[in-house]
Amino acid sequence: MSAHTQTTTQMAQALQKGSPTIVVGNFSKNYGAHRVVDHLSFSVQPGEVFALLGPNGAGKTTTVETLEGYRAPDEGSIRVLGLDPIRQAQQLKPRIGVMLQQDGLYPALTAREVLRLFAGYYAHPQSVDALLERVGLTAASKTRCRRLSGGQKRRLALAVALIGNPELVFLDEPTAGMDPQARQTTWEIIRELKRSGVTILLTTHLMDEAERLSDQVAIIDHGQLIALDTPENLTGAKNANIVRFVAPEGLDCQQLAALPGVKKAEEVRAGSYVLESDTIPTLLVDLTTWLRDRNVTLSELRVGHGSLEDLFLRLTGSEVRD
Template sequence: MSARAQTTSQKVSGSPSTGNEAIVVENFKKRYGSNEVIKDLSFSVRQGEVFALLGPNGAGKTTTVETLEGYRKADAGTIRVLGLDPIHEAQVLKPRLGVMLQQDGLYPALTAREVLELFAGYFAQPRNVTDLLELVGLANAQKTRCRRLSGGQKRRLALALALVGNPELIFMDEPTAGMDPQARLATWGIIRDLKASGVTILLTTHYMDEAERLADRIAIIDHGELIKLDTPANITGVQNANVVRFVAPAGLDCARLASLPSASKAQEIRPGSYLLETKEGQEVPQLIVELTTWLRDQHITLSELRTGHGSLEDLFLRLTGSEVRD
């Protein structure tokens, strides 16, 4: 049985209601024609936390987030955002939300400042536009028309637009995609500051290190189902066994690797990247000796070797598979 099948053979449920949730999703279902995109999804997001919703392409993330934002209607189940129905109470809810879309949809002929001023006019108590431009690092580009902004600058402007209304809850879809390393770190700092001020953030990202560093809790969904929900520390420690990760030529015989005396399991989690788990009671150093000896005897070059518990990316690939999806 595959890792994903083993995981989903038992129902994974979201956290029980405690009365301080910013988002509550219960038994959510959504279908497009004969395609059941969301099967029976339940989870909650606590007020003031950073919550990462992860999954491969086609897992149902976008449908879930768009339903929470009020752009799609659930076929079944209960959806509550800040205690309100996103469809029927949208007029009250939307001023309290910030949305950072993956597709920016900015006005190409307007400058960065003009776009921010336009959106600021929609809110009763917006943030200062000059301060926002400085915060996201666009002060020097404020007079640049949106069509001439770089991809990273457009993402930073999208972040400023999500913040302009002083939201209580922010949805961030791939917040640092296309950003350079400096802008990415600055955005992480902004997210941490927002959390410290009590703002709730739900983010989707394909950067596993981003989710691991920023999120208080992580939910992984696939094929419209919740397959894992926990803190980053707990979610990466579910394997319990110590692991050895190494990089070598693709296509090694994992059955032979798993037959090493100290190994319990071997997997090529992506081409050329392997993960070995120790047997219970066995030590990692002994497994390393066995592995390197076997590689030497097979005349196989080892280019990278790491030890410790598996990473979030390792776990994500094991749960959802390594095949590329559209």
């Protein structure tokens, strides 16, 4: 570990003993007459992975851009590493890393040249070659950005976010366009960052990514906070009392809810059903009998806690948004 990495870790550990890394208090933002963020409040603790989730148009991007100092709140307050992102931007910028959803890389530069360029903005940057190896781009280091694949551009954008040894990293759709191997590598990088005390704010449309990586998950919709907790608490992982099955859409959920021991029956999306019960073995017998009597064919049946995706769809709806 380099001396600067040790310093960054020590600073992050010191923050853990003090105030939250991010504090959002009663934050609102309007575009004309349209309110895109509506009295949003949450905090992010030092050294944790915090996932900010929501459908398109929910206010995620506006919230993150305000945290990064690119927009000013119309109401409320924002503090990042104890600083005002607008008024104290010069002090804040060297301490954060930003991975944009739109990569914005220089198309004529090679991957190595891009990293060298950004390394020049920091007093103690990481080794360019070591970082290229870390994100799996050593073989593509001399390739111009316009010739990189979508997944390679995402990995280079991640490297740009990490080049300055940040205390706080904003990751916007970090694994979009990546193949499974690159996705796993990125997940491990995120876990390594967390182990070293770096705080991460993550936005993603991949619910399994948020569920596996995050310490806290916030779901927002129409600019308002509608859920905030650990993934385990949100999905009920501590209580394996869920039966999930896939069958033809339109089954009668009132009849399913009337089965013995069923607390709740819901079609969370077309053809995907969730039943809650404290008597799972009995429910399985009754459910399969009910389906057999109606000549309904199952294509999938799982027992256990619900998923973050199920909860997300239940809270925000299943309609596609632009």
